[in-house]
Amino acid sequence: MQDLVEFSRARIEKGSKSFALAARLFPPEPRESAYMLYAWCRHCDDLVDDQVLGHARAQTMPAHDSARETVDRLEQQTRTALAGQPSEPAFEALQKVALRHEIPDAYPLELIAGFRMDADGRTYETIEDVLEYCYHVAGVVGVMMAMVMGVRDAAVLRRASDLGIAFQLTNIARDVVADQAAGRLYLPHQWLDEAGLSRADMAIAANRDRLFNVVARLLDLAEPYYASSRVGMAHLPFRAAWAVGAASAVYRDIGTLVRQRGPEAWDQRVSTSPSRKLAGVAAGLSAAVNRRGHAGKMDSPSRDGLWTPSSLRAE
Numbered sequence: 001m002q003d004l005v006e007f008s009r010a011r012i013e014k015g016s017k018s019f020a021l022a023a024r025l026f027p028p029e030p031r032e033s034a035y036m037l038y039a040w041c042r043h044c045d046d047l048v049d050d051q052v053l054g055h056a057r058a059q060t061m062p063a064h065d066s067a068r069e070t071v072d073r074l075e076q077q078t079r080t081a082l083a084g085q086p087s088e089p090a091f092e093a094l095q096k097v098a099l100r101h102e103i104p105d106a107y108p109l110e111l112i113a114g115f116r117m118d119a120d121g122r123t124y125e126t127i128e129d130v131l132e133y134c135y136h137v138a139g140v141v142g143v144m145m146a147m148v149m150g151v152r153d154a155a156v157l158r159r160a161s162d163l164g165i166a167f168q169l170t171n172i173a174r175d176v177v178a179d180q181a182a183g184r185l186y187l188p189h190q191w192l193d194e195a196g197l198s199r200a201d202m203a204i205a206a207n208r209d210r211l212f213n214v215v216a217r218l219l220d221l222a223e224p225y226y227a228s229s230r231v232g233m234a235h236l237p238f239r240a241a242w243a244v245g246a247a248s249a250v251y252r253d254i255g256t257l258v259r260q261r262g263p264e265a266w267d268q269r270v271s272t273s274p275s276r277k278l279a280g281v282a283a284g285l286s287a288a289v290n291r292r293g294h295a296g297k298m299d300s301p302s303r304d305g306l307w308t309p310s311s312l313r314a315e
Contacts, residue, residue, distance in 0.1 A: 004096065005032045007089050008039035015042045021277055022247035025284070027239050033100060033148045034243075036093035041111065041141060043090035044074050048115045067119035075112045082108065101147050106311065110140040118184065127188045127221070130172070131307035135161060138168035139309065146232070149240040158303065158312045159232030163248060165307070166225035170255045173215045173222075177203045177266035187214055208263035215265075219255045226252055227301055233291040241291050246284030250277050 012035055013020045023034045047070050081091035082098055082105045094108060114136030124130045142164030143157050151157060172179070172186045179186060180203045192202060195210045202211050226248060233241040253272050258265040272280070 004089060004093055005035055008032075008035035008093050011035075011042050012038040018250045018272070018277065018280075019247060021281065022243045022250065022284070025239055025243035025246060025281070027237075029100075030148050030240060033097045034145065037097045037141070037144060037148065040090045040094035040097075040108075044078075044112070044115060047074060048118060068116075071112065071116045071119045074115065075109070078108055078112055079105070097144075097148065101150075103144055103147050107140050107144050107147075110136055110309075110311070114138075114140070121183075123189065124186060125189045127191070128307060130169075130186055130188050131165060132309075133186065134165040134168035134172075135307070135309045138171075139164035142167075142229075143312070145244075146236075149236055149244075151232075151235065153235065154312055156232045156235045158308060159229050161309065161312055162225040162303070162306060163229030163232075163244070166222045166229065166248075167251050169218055169222035169225065170251055170258075173218050173258050174254055174265070174270050176211070176215055178269070187218065191217065203266070208266075212263045212265070216259065219259060222252075222255060224301070224306060228303055228306060230287060230291075231301065233287060236291070238288055241288035242284050244284070245287035245291075246281045249283035249287070250280035253280060 012023060015038070019038060023031055023038075026034055048067060077087050077091050078094065080087060081095045084095065086092035086095045097103065098105070098108065114133065117133055117136060122133070124133060139161040142160040142162070146157055146160035151160065176187060180199075185199060187202075189199070191214050192199065195214050197207055197210055197214070201207060229244075229248060233244055236244060250272055253276055254270055257270045257272065261270065
């Protein structure tokens with residue numbers, strides 16, 4: 001078991017400094033589970049995107065499977081792992097987490113469905129289409145992480161999903177030009193049409209001002225999802241709330257930097273400095289200390305108008 005935890009820890013520390021920093025704030029057991037859940041997510045994401053720990057390969061590997069075949073294989077390996085027969089370390093990590101925290105099979109499979117959207121080259125006409133994608137590739141990870149922290153209340157799980165959605169909206173804003181160059185577009189086509197931008201030339205220098213206005217609109221949309229997630233922190237143990245608050249502050253700061261840089265935000269990939277990450281940890285501590293102000297107030301702020309997956313809708 002300890003070898004598996006170390007395998008997973010190494011992957012989060014190389015794949016995401018922001019999430020690795022936040023994970024260190026957890027008590028030992030949820031920290032181990034966070035590492036292992038990340039290892040499986042990272043493994044699947046890397047195979048779909050032909051990357052290594054979230055970064056481009058130094059040398060392109062020979063193509064064997066199509067993207068759809070890769071997702072088919074990941075789905076089968078995931079189902080097999082959840083049934084108790086993992087095929088390799090990343091899937092053993094998922095099995096351990098799912099078993100330890102009684103995570104329903106549906107949630108890991110919803111993440112695989114998000115990878116399938118990329119493999120199928122899905123297009124996103126409306127903002128609701130984009131939010132559905134954000135849930136499948138990030139919101140559901142927030143739900144599983146909340147379950148790692150002991151959450152079972154659907155109202156709290158909805159707030160956890162909101163944080164994952166906010167993270168992904170921030171990701172889209174940061175990487176929109178690189179994604180477009182790679183043949184992927186996660187901005188709603190309706191918004192591009194309203195801005196007078198075409199899919200082909202939206203990222204050229206002459207159009208960066210208009211593109212930035214669309215991205216700023218996306219970052220504005222992320223704000224109520226970040227705000228909603230803070231309500232759920234009231235229902236977490238102190239150290240878990242601190243970790244979640246730190247991750248939220250650090251990731252939201254990426255969006256702040258995109259705003260500050262304006263149309264030049266995509267000249268170099270935006271990342272937060274060590275000092276800004278430490279400031280995020282401090283902000284997370286403050287949010288954890290003050291979280292009880294939301295206790296018993298799951299409707300404030302209201303989630304009215306926020307997108308909700310069918311699996312988490314109130315009955």
